[in-house]
Amino acid sequence: MSSLFFSVITQSMTFLPLALGISISYTILRATDMTLDGSFVLGAAIFARLTTLGVPPLLSAACALIAGMLAGMMVSTIQRGGKVDPLLAGILATFILTSGNLVIMGMPNINLLSQTTLFSSAFAKSEFTGWILVSCCSLICCGISLFLISSRLGLLLRALGDNPSLLQRLGKNIEAYRMTGFALTNALAAASGCITAQTVGYADIGMGLGMTLTGIGAIILGQQLVRLAIKKSGARILIEFSACLIGVLFYFFAINCLLRFDVNPIYLKMILGLVLIFFLRAAVTRKLA
Amino acid sequence: MKLLTACLIAIIGTVTLNACKQESSATIKVGIVVPLQHKAMDEIIEGFTHTLKETYHQPIEIKIANAQNDANLERAIIQQMRDENLNIIVPIGTDASQMTLAIARSQPVVSLASDLSEQDRQKLNPCNVAIVHDEISSTQLIQFIHAAYPSLTHLTLIHSSANKIFPEVAKTITAGKKNGIEIKNVMITSLAELTSAAENLSENTQGIFILKDHLLVSGISTLAQAANKRHIPLITSDQGSVQDGADFALGVHEKEIGVEGGKLAADILNNIPACHLPIVEMKKLTVFINKNAMQHSKQNIDAIANAAKKLQYHVELINQNAE
Numbered sequence: 321m322s323s324l325f326f327s328v329i330t331q332s333m334t335f336l337p338l339a340l341g342i343s344i345s346y347t348i349l350r351a352t353d354m355t356l357d358g359s360f361v362l363g364a365a366i367f368a369r370l371t372t373l374g375v376p377p378l379l380s381a382a383c384a385l386i387a388g389m390l391a392g393m394m395v396s397t398i399q400r401g402g403k404v405d406p407l408l409a410g411i412l413a414t415f416i417l418t419s420g421n422l423v424i425m426g427m428p429n430i431n432l433l434s435q436t437t438l439f440s441s442a443f444a445k446s447e448f449t450g451w452i453l454v455s456c457c458s459l460i461c462c463g464i465s466l467f468l469i470s471s472r473l474g475l476l477l478r479a480l481g482d483n484p485s486l487l488q489r490l491g492k493n494i495e496a497y498r499m500t501g502f503a504l505t506n507a508l509a510a511a512s513g514c515i516t517a518q519t520v521g522y523a524d525i526g527m528g529l530g531m532t533l534t535g536i537g538a539i540i541l542g543q544q545l546v547r548l549a550i551k552k553s554g555a556r557i558l559i560e561f562s563a564c565l566i567g568v569l570f571y572f573f574a575i576n577c578l579l580r581f582d583v584n585p586i587y588l589k590m591i592l593g594l595v596l597i598f599f600l601r602a603a604v605t606r607k608l609a
Numbered sequence: 610m611k612l613l614t615a616c617l618i619a620i621i622g623t624v625t626l627n628a629c630k631q632e633s634s635a636t637i638k639v640g641i642v643v644p645l646q647h648k649a650m651d652e653i654i655e656g657f658t659h660t661l662k663e664t665y666h667q668p669i670e671i672k673i674a675n676a677q678n679d680a681n682l683e684r685a686i687i688q689q690m691r692d693e694n695l696n697i698i699v700p701i702g703t704d705a706s707q708m709t710l711a712i713a714r715s716q717p718v719v720s721l722a723s724d725l726s727e728q729d730r731q732k733l734n735p736c737n738v739a740i741v742h743d744e745i746s747s748t749q750l751i752q753f754i755h756a757a758y759p760s761l762t763h764l765t766l767i768h769s770s771a772n773k774i775f776p777e778v779a780k781t782i783t784a785g786k787k788n789g790i791e792i793k794n795v796m797i798t799s800l801a802e803l804t805s806a807a808e809n810l811s812e813n814t815q816g817i818f819i820l821k822d823h824l825l826v827s828g829i830s831t832l833a834q835a836a837n838k839r840h841i842p843l844i845t846s847d848q849g850s851v852q853d854g855a856d857f858a859l860g861v862h863e864k865e866i867g868v869e870g871g872k873l874a875a876d877i878l879n880n881i882p883a884c885h886l887p888i889v890e891m892k893k894l895t896v897f898i899n900k901n902a903m904q905h906s907k908q909n910i911d912a913i914a915n916a917a918k919k920l921q922y923h924v925e926l927i928n929q930n931a932e
Contacts, residue, residue: 323692331684377873418798422770429703429772431725433710434732444734447714469793518682524704525770527680575685585675585682586646 322574326451331572336515340462341508342535343564345470349501350481354410354532356509358417359391361528363510365419365421368430368523377438381514388510391417392502400495401593421525428525429490437518450558461511462561465504470557477501527532534571537596542567545598614741637878637886640690642700642709643675643677646685647823648849649863653701653721656867664875676705687712697874703772710738716884724773727888736884739873743866744773744821744858745846747780748787752858753896754844755788756916758816765814766794767832769808769824777820792818802806807835813842821846821860828840829853833902840907851897852927856906857913857924861891895923 338360345353363384365393367373370380375516391413422428443450468474479487480497487494517523542563550559574595578588643650658671660749671872672695676683683705687831690698691713699719700709706720710733722743754761755853768774778794782871785792795806803825810817818824825832826849834852836843845851845858868891877883896917903910917924 321629327685327688327692331688331886334695335681339922376903394622427772427775428770431707431729433707433756434729516680519711520680520708522704522707524772528680531681534679572681572685575682576689579674579685585677585686587677 324573324580325473327574328569330451330454331576332492332565333451334459334519335512335538335545335568335572336458337508337515338512338531339535339538339564339568340465340561341505341512342532343539343560344465344501344508344552345505346468346536346539346558347480347560348474348481349498349505351406352410352532352536353502353505354407355391355395355413355417355502355506356410357528357530358414358421359388359528360513360516360531360536361523361525362374362391362417362424362525363388363422363513364517364527365424365430365513366510367514368432368435368517369424369426371432371435372430372586381438381511384514385507386511387527388513389503389508391510392506393499395506396495396499399498418501420526425525429496430523431521432517432523433521440517451574454515458511458515461508464553466510466557466561467536468504473500474557482562499558537592538567538571539564539580540567541570541599542594544602545570555594614926621807624806636670637665638670638672638695638805639694639697639699639874640672640674640686640693642683642686642690642698644700644705645678645823646675648863649847650701650862652772652836652849653867653870654850654866656862657699657871658867660868660871660873664872665878665879667859673747680708683708684712692714694698699870699874700741706738713737715876717742718787719870719877719883721873722866724747724776724843730884730888733884737890739877739883739886741866741869741873741889741891743861744777745861745891745894747784749894750820750846750859751781751788751790753916753920753922754816755810755820755920756811757857757913758842761815762790764790764792764815764816764818765810766792766818766820767803767825768794768796768799769821771822771824774820774822774848781818781820797824799829800824803831807831809837814839816842816844818844819850819855820863826850826853827856833905837906842904842906842908848895848897848927851899851902855899856901856902857898859894859896861894865891865893895925898924899928900926901928910925 341356345351365386366384367380370383372379395409395413398404398412399406439453441451442453476492476497480494484494545566546559546563573593575588578591611744641654649921654673662669674686676686689707695715697719698709698713699721700706701721703723706725709718718738720738720740722742725740730736767776768778782792792872793811797806799804816831829850832843843857845855847858847860848862851858873886898910900910914924
């Protein structure tokens with residue numbers, strides 16, 4: 321039983337920064353940023369490439385985050401002035417990143433099993449120590465983002481998502497805030513990719529496939545679960561983060577439970593999809609009632 | 610909310626009982642991690658399970674899990690296999706092998722069809738992996754094409770961005786130069802790009818060649834149509850693609866990869882450390898010929914058979930799968 325919870329927590333911790341990035345993009349910026357798939361790989365690619373070139377792991381990780389921010393700024397630039405639809409801009413940026421990641425890596429897969437990474441010495445001591453460090457890094461990334469979101473900057477980003485013209489009337493530069501928002505979400509995705517590459521032992525050009533959709537699914541689940549439990553309004557940021565965390569934990573708990581029930585993995589996504597539909601319908605029924 | 614809580618409690622209870630039940634079992638348990646459902650994968654699994662059961666005469670339970678090309682799911686599968694203390698974990702492919710080695714550090718691993726090298730293996734601490742390679746020497750492939758088509762000087766190599774393919778493409782181009790064949794490589798990143806690639810082949814190309822490339826194999830019929838239209842051969846490197854419409858291939862029976870893996874697994878169960886087992890290379894090459902496809906693209910079967918005979922490869926005529 322403890323192994324089940326350990327598996328769920330370890331899988332969730334590497335995914336959490338990406339899920340938070342998706343959550344910020346989805347609930348605060350009100351945009352479905354498909355670039356996050358590409359930024360996830362970008363973080364892993366930059367880290368893996370620099371590490372294999374002998375750059376210290378900490379510096380490689382910092383470069384991965386900066387690259388993620390730049391990817392976010394690129395999407396924002398594509399969208400500039402509302403000339404390109406946000407969803408389309410995300411898809412276009414992902415297209416560009418697919419080639420970009422391949423150029424950065426120089427090959428489609430980089431093996432990190434024998435490389436010194438941020439976590440390799442901790443994992444050498446014990447697996448538990450390794451995962452504690454991974455969790456700390458993941459939570460620090462999320463903590464910094466939550467701090468930013470709970471500040472005045474977060475309030476303005478929320479205004480951008482809800483009503484951009486209001487932000488304009490306040491004399492703020494919409495494009496600068498859009499750029500900041502997307503830089504933040506993509507940096508979180510890159511952080512998640514960077515952490516994932518170190519825990520799974522490789523960076524691969526295809527490792528981001530479907531990550532955004534999985535994240536959106538997990539967040540919707542989390543939101544419904546949190547709404548079931550908390551009726552009061554207020555502490556919005558805490559509730560949003562709780563929804564994200566609970567959604568991710570629930571998603572991995574469901575996957576691991578079903579696998580332990582020996583359910584054929586072919587049916588997993590169908591079952592999770594049905595669970596998601598059940599929650600969404602239940603939410604609509606409650607609203608109508 | 611009450612219903613949800615009750616469901617969660619029921620799930621946790623059942624999982625606990627399931628875990629207790631699993632711990633009490635004494636049967637040898639082997640887990641196979643399949644990254645993606647594929648005909649070649651099925652053959653590898655069949656070869657592995659059959660050989661292991663034949664070679665190791667004790668009750669064996671083999672668990673096969675398909676990750677459906679989802680990294681999160683793949684990781685959950687591997688972690689579950691590790692937590693269940695399976696006696697051996699058998700990942701198929703390089704990515705799955707790397708992930709397994711990063712997660713399961715104490716269980717023996719038999720890596721099938723991966724490109725992990727001896728150097729990679731020795732750097733692992735602890736070293737817990739036995740490896741079966743599946744790639745065929747580019748030099749052998751090109752030498753065979755040259756023997757079958759001595760006048761061929763321009764060949765188009767279409768490939769995906771898969772991790773295994775990149776170094777093989779470079780080696781193939783070099784091998785081509787040595788045999789007087791100029792190889793033009795065309796990369797595609799998704800199947801959607803294959804039709805454009807097939808319709809825009811160089812005017813002077815005398816053949817289409819693909820390596821053991823899962824993405825390309827999925828779209829082999831598109832390439833077969835292009836080859837038929839221009840009356841040039843479609844040459845591949847695996848049995849499955851010939852069954853699906855390619856003209857001929859120099860390759861191995863996928864099942865053999867599983868057979869070799871099964872032998873390694875049996876050795877590990879007989880207490881030989883995984884790391885002491887040498888890396889297995891596939892050396893028994895076969896020329897697979899699709900008679901119907903050869904006729905459609907107006908190619909000469911005798912030329913292929915003679916080249917195979919000259920280079921001492923076994924020839925196997927195979928029937929095309931129903932379209």
